């Protein structure tokens with residue numbers, strides 16, 4: 001359990017100042033007092049954003065799983081580490097203690113080793129939200145293998161791209177998974193992905209749905225018999241502070257997904273410290289984050305942050321709507337959840353279903369509510385506050401990114417209050433900056449600009465796997481010596497931040513980041529399509545939905561069947577999460593003289609705000625705008 005807690009306003013301000021005035025002293029103290037190190041560091045921080053290079057706790061050696069598990073065993077071995085709630089409410093939940101987890105991780109780690117996995121090898125994990133997902137993540141970390149978890153909603157193509165990008169040697173999957181009333185066959189998705197992946201030597205398959213998928217001899221192995229034969233002891237591999245811990249892919253505005261690389265020591269220190277303070281975790285609390293471990297929120301705040309604090313973390317396999325829209329609240333009641341962390345899109349979907357489903361359950365165990373993934377609208381914030389928190393639970397609107405590894409801007413309960421739609425103040429050590437179009441930092445309050453961070457924090461991603469230049473170009477080139485987030489933000493009269501949304505070509509749909517380029521690439525693969533452009537438009541539940549403008553090679557071909565085919569192609573290339581809600585066939589797309597599609601105009605058409613389209617005289621083909629407007633959906 002983290003010491004040096006932030007319990008009131010004064011402590012927040014004192015610690016914030018300390019961490020800004022002398023970051024190395026501050027973080028060294030947190031690191032020393034709260035974790036087990038095999039060897040201490042020789043240098044706390046070394047950085048230069050112009051390269052960019054960032055290293056924390058250089059020279060130190062450790063293993064993160066010793067910090068997540070081993071050190072809790074002596075006093076808290078019987079405490080529940082992972083509380084698993086299955087998809088079907090009639091099935092029993094499972095309490096995995098720290099003692100159990102220790103054994104299960106070690107067994108799994110020994111299986112990895114027996115299949116030839118060594119320190120530094122990449123292992124792709126493609127699993128539903130079952131305990132094996134958290135356990136395999138930690139088993140990789142136990143032996144220094146780099147885990148690359150791919151959300152199990154991604155298609156075979158998306159999976160093979162990610163497997164090949166970082167040369168995974170192994171894939172860990174299951175026969176399938178349950179999501180609400182649906183049963184999903186994962187093994188066949190892996191099989192088709194692997195047709196394109198020559199580097200994968202073995203596939204470990206967990207049993208969940210008891211199907212009988214074909215197994216490729218010499219490549220595919222049922223997991224359980226291997227675990228049964230493995231020892232419960234596995235020495236933790238000694239890791240250097242800056243050894244990669246994991247790769248996690250995130251969408252970019254261009255083509256290929258970016259494999260963000262997170263390293264060991266800094267990520268450990270920051271994910272643990274933020275978890276403790278933002279959720280004000282106390283030893284008997286039951287903490288629940290509804291994210292999937294396939295996303296960064298699940299990595300940092302289902303697995304690592306909670307376990308580093310010796311917490312009980314609830315893992316839910318299912319969906320909020322099964323067997324009905326009261327499921328989340330029934331789980332809160334059943335397990336007496338103290339902290340509940342979810343996404344605005346879930347809150348909006350649940351709010352729509354009416355209060356009876358909320359009021360049916362006893363939510364009095366709740367102390368703190370959290371939200372993440374996209375800006376939360378005022379209505380959803382109030383609904384959450386009034387009906388879930390009963391006006392007595394602080395709401396932490398946490399702003400952060402896959403790239404940042406941990407929460408960057410958020411209320412800290414008991415220190416200062418949240419305010420609807422505001423992520424409020426930077427976390428300890430975080431130095432945000434707002435920039436104008438000329439690259440000048442905007443000082444003072446009541447201002448708006450592009451959100452950057454001007455000083456390193458321990459859990460920032462260190463590079464993009466295999467492409468450091470892209471890391472530099474994407475995050476460190478827009479503004480000198482600053483990390484650019486891709487988000488816009490405003491700072492109010494009290495210095496509180498409100499995130500206004502992406503300023504690049506990333507659209508957040510139901511909390512998932514989707515780059516426009518990969519979706520357009522998928523559509524353009526259709527033989528009848530000449531070109532396409534995707535924009536976002538506001539959607540009641542998803543936050544944003546996708547609107548596609550598609551030009552066909554032959555305008556005679558347009559049909560509803562073609563729209564379905566286009567969405568099928570997107571599902572195949574990326575996954576169902578990237579499907580378009582609206583598809584409009586166009587005779588051409590508005591372009592600049594240099595041939596760039598003017599998405600600005602399409603965005604306005606999609607939101608039906610066409611009174612002022614701005615200057616379209618510079619367009620190569622201004623005449624198409626009129627037609628697109630006339631036919632807009």
Ligand code: WTA
Pocket residue numbers: 250295296297371372373374375376397398399400401402403423485486487499501502508511512513
């Ligand atoms: C958006 C999720 C407003 C933002 C942890 C960011 C938010 C992107 C918030 C990262 C929030 C996340 N308020 N916007 N509280 N949290 N975002 O990588 O645009 O999946 O850049 O990480 O989500 O999404 P990612």
